[in-house]
Each structure stands twice: as structure tokens, then as C-alpha cells.
Amino acid sequence: MRKVVVGTRQSALALTQTGQVIDKLRELCAREGLEVEFELKKIVTKGDRILDVTLSKVGGKGLFVKEIEQALLDGEVDLAVHSMKDMPFELPEGLTVGAVPEREDPRDCLITADGRGLDELPQGAKVGTSSLRRSCQLQHYRKDLQIESLRGNIDSRLRKLETEGFDAILLAGAGLHRIGWRDRISAYLDPEVCLPAVGQGALCIECRDNDPFVQELLAKFNDPDTALAVSAERSFLGRLNGGCQVPIGAYAQIRETAEGREITLTGMVGAPDGSALLKETMAGTDPDRLGLAVAEALLVRGAEDLLAIAKE
Template sequence: MSNTKKRTIIVGTRQSALALTQTGQVIEALERISNDYGLRLSFEIRKIVTKGDQILDVTLSKVGGKGLFVKEIEQAMLDKEIDIAVHSMKDMPYELPSGLMNGAVPTRVDARDCLITKQGLTFENLPKGARIGTSSLRRACQLKHARPDLQLESIRGNIDSRIRKLDTEGFDAVVLASAGLSRMGWLDKASEYLPVELCVPAVGQGALGIECREDDLEVRHLLSLYNDPVSERVVRAERRFLGALNGGCQIPIGAYAVVNDQGVITLTGIVGSPDGDLLLKETREGTDPEALGLEVAAALSERGADRILAEVRG
């Protein structure tokens, strides 16, 4: 073993502060695993600019949605310029390119969205007609459904620049995923965690996806040691729901799954209209993540979700 050459694993990532922070945290974990199991591996970060990072003046729903943050990174992996990629799972499209796979879902952190306000106000206490900034049709739909008086406006940019818009653009509040704030060490900025009953998270929110090549058995072995089976199961249920409805950033769609001590998964899925007038929600239980995702998607389709999605896409 001592004669084998040490391999350097090239880790691709977007170059935002959050992407680099969470990639650094993943590398630290992989280094610990590598040392614990006597694997001769070292790690190096490769920053990649994605189309989603370049187009900041248009809403995601108008320029192509989720794939905008992963396509260039996936191409670099297919070209063997990088070996693994660290994604926020909510940015990963359901269908992955041929030859690539999701090698690990590490332990998921809090999936909830949170509200950031200047005065530390809660959602209920926001003034009538308050301006709320969010990058997500899913959030806008659910918050507008709960409070039709609110003005939901689209904001883009990294989480630090979105928080700054409270001052620079006069928003009363912005809504962000608590996972990003947690990984940056900024949870003290949150005024309130939005309960999942009010705002169902995005598919995979709070989880990371570590993508790799299917034929790279050494990396697949490493990632299998990093995978958290519980997080992987619930995320699989949510993603199967997403795939069944062919959803993405262009439509208000969300799903959140939890698992109990007996291994039973509870999955809640939502589909709504962008203006918040219509919001369909279904919850089901089961032990097979794939079957459960399909079941919740079918239940929503029966209630008219397909019609809503077709109208939004049209």
C-alpha cells in the first residue's frame, strides 16, 4: 500500500462564498474518512463559473432554472477535468447526464426557509403590504397564499448580496434557506424560521449532493463512506416527486420528507400558482422512497397540479 501513488481528487464547485465554504467542509470530511480508512487521497478545489452565476439580472424561472448552476461543472466532470462536484441538492435537476451519478448525500441540515428583517419581525407581524424579496417562485407562492397583502419581489445574487438588499433596495424582509446561513455561520441574522406547514422547502433543501462519474470506482467507494442513508432516503423521495411532475425553478413546487424510528417516510408535496391563489398540498406515508414520491405526485396530479404546471410552463 505504501508504494501506491497518492491520488489527488479534483473537486469542482461554483465560486460563491457559500459554495466554497460548503465545499471546504465536504473536503474536510472526506480527508477524515480517507485517513480513517487508509486511503491514499488528497483533494484540490477547482472553481467553475456557471451560467447561473453570470446571469444575475433575470429571474431563474425565465432563464432555465436548476441546470444553470450545474451544467458547466458536469461537463468538466465528463471531460475528466474534475473528479467530484459539490452541489446544493436543491440546484440539481432530477435527470443527471449519462455517465454521472449522485455518489453521496451527507447528513442533511435544517431544511426550513427563514425570514430576515431589519427589525427582527416575524412573518405574522410584517406590516400590511410589506415588500419581501425572494429568488424562489415556491416561496413567493406559499407566502402570498398565506398573506395576499404582501408584495413578493424577485431578487437574485449570492446570499450576502441578497441580505444587503434589505438596506440597499428597501425591502421589509428577505427569505433565504436556513441551510446556507448555517453553513456560513450567519444564523444570528435570521428573524424567524418559517415552519414547513407555512412554507414547504424546495426539493433537497438543506442537503448536499456529491456528484461523480459512474466509472470512477475509487471515488464511488470514498463517497459511499460519506453517504448518510437516512438523508439519502428522504431526498430520494423528494426527488422522485420532482421527477414525476417534471418540476424545476420555473414552477412553484416543493417537497419535504422526514423519516421516523421505524423507517416510515412522511412526504409532503406542494404545487401552486405563482400568484399564490392556488396551492395544492398532499401528504403520504410509506417505506419505499421512489414509490412514495410517485404516489404524492399522482395525488396532486389528480387534484389539478398538471393543469397548473402546464399553465405556468405555457
């Protein structure tokens, strides 16, 4: 029997979504007649340790994955379950994305104490988020909103809604769905108003590139449409060299055509204060080329200047 150690962060959401992945992998192994024992290993990341500073000031993408990736490289774990939106564009040598399972709802959502939606919030409402991408788009949509930093895991952020005087907080809908708190959502934000983060709602199952057993197992767990959409979004991210310090969003959707699967990708770059917001939408069949094309179109329109401002 092969033992597979699965690495994950130790937040409630990370443990929940990793447990769901392990359950599905067990079902897959049973169908395939594979004898595999799964063991969970909790790993604390830099992003988990530093909670008193906004993400944009702590550093770039990788805050929630580097320690787990090191455990993979050191052979302490055999695969890792990450939120795709936490993943840097470039992976360390020796590691690969083994699977991208079917995506959850990618939209951001609003949680308010009284169930009000975004348009019903009072003038000057205090809204909590740790994301420059969310605050940029919200301030662009409603300049009157008072955006304040909000860090912590899902349950601590929900508590702060009640204890720290927020009128609303912003979270990814996928996390609330996975943890079973869908009923806490007051309203979903249309991507036209708030474009999701690259890979939001999707998971990344990472493994070593020299472990054929795990790679073959994960290949059976991959969702082709989700993988295609996420590839386009990540190509866009890679061209702009984006991370948590800059307001970047992207969302790709797949549809079947007579010629095959077509990807429609919308990309966004904004000023941190929401004073400027650039968006571009294109369609194509090659995810890498499409992501690059959308990024290049935004760069021509001045995205580089906005990114430079954000990084100051």
C-alpha cells in the first residue's frame, strides 16, 4: 500500500477543503482499485504568522505556500492542497501542478450584519478587506465607501464584522461555500463590479515532478475546463508579474463552439485608490496566448504606470 502525505495550511478553511480533496481521492482510488493511505500534515506559513499587516505590505504571492512547497521538496509531504489564488506564477524547480479540480463559485461576496447588498450600504460605510484588488474595485464603484484593512481567517473576520464596527466585509464566496457557511452571504458581487482574483474559487494540487504515482493519480482528478480557464488567468498574471501588492483581477470562462472550447478572458488592473481602472476582454482557444494578449492590451493602455504606482 502506498502512503501519500498531504500538506496543507492549518486554517479551518484549508483543513476543510483539503479533507474534501482527500475524500474524493479516496473515492477515486477505490474505483481504480488502488491501495492508498492518505495522511494529513498541517504546516504553518508566513502568511498565517503575520496577521497585523496588510497582505500588500507583507510581500508578494507565495505567502501561504512557500513553507508547504519546501516540505514537498524535502519529501515530508507528497502532495499539497492550495487555494489557486495564493499561487505564484512560477513554481520552484522540481514541483508541478498535478491537478486543478472543478472550480467553486469564483465571485467575491459581501457579508453585512443586516443582509444589505452593496448598493444598500449607507454613505461612508466602513468595509473590511485585506485585498487591494477588492478595495480598488469597490472604491471605483462607490467612492464614498471607507475601506479598512481586515486580516485573519474566515471565522475571525466574521467576528470582526460584529466587534469592530464594520458595516460590511468582503470574502471569496468559494471559501464560505466550502466551509458550509453559504447562509452568511448577504450578496454576491457581479464580476462586472468586482473581478475575481486570478484562480479564485479553484484549488491547486501540487506535487513533485519526479513522483509518477502521485502524478498519474492526480491526472484523474483534474478538471479540464477549470484547468484551461485558470491557465489563461495565470498567463495574464505572469505577464504583469502581479502579486498581492498590486490590484489585478482576471476571470476566464469556457464555452463549447463548433471549433472546440473557446475561452473568454477579462483582465483588470487598477490604481490602489480606485481612481483608475482598466479592463480588457478577449476570446481565444490557446490559454497562454490569450492571457498574454489581454495583458499586452492593458499595458498599451497604461497598466504599467498603474502597477508602478501600486508598488511604490
